[in-house]
Amino acid sequence: MIVEVVTGADERPEARVVDIDDLSRCVLALGQVTDEEAAEVLERSGLGRMQDAGTAQLDAAALRAAAEPRATAADWTAQWDEMVARARSEGRLSDDGASIRVQVQPAAGA
Template identity: 75%
Template structure:
């Protein structure tokens, strides 16, 4: 699963959740936007916030809500729970389970 912040309609940055059935990976991908634009769009969409230029913190409930409505795999809820459990075991999930730390990457070509 990828959370993208890319230039959308009218050249305005927008956030979207893509590849929702691929729960073996999760990151924030940035298109041709500045870190400031990406931070504003991510927060405005309610999906999370930047921690620094290499790391973002995503809201688990908002991410699930955005992704689940697009999911096509029948076992998606179980695989989501596995992904969150894996994140917890690696220390990427907050103590309260509300946020998930992810790496920020370039979405070149997005």
């Protein structure tokens, strides 16, 4: 699963959740946007916040709400639970389970 922050309509940055059925990874991919734009768009969308230039905290409930209705994998819920458990075991899940720490990567084609 990828949360992308890319330049959208009217050259305004927007956040979108893509690769919804691939829960083997969860990353934030930034297109040609500034760090400030990425931080503002993430917070405005409710999907999370930037922690630093290479790390973001994604809101687990908001991410699931954005992705699950569009998921097509029959076992998506089980895969989601496995992804969250993996994040917990790797120390990337907040103590309250509300956010998942992810790496920031460049968006494909950006």
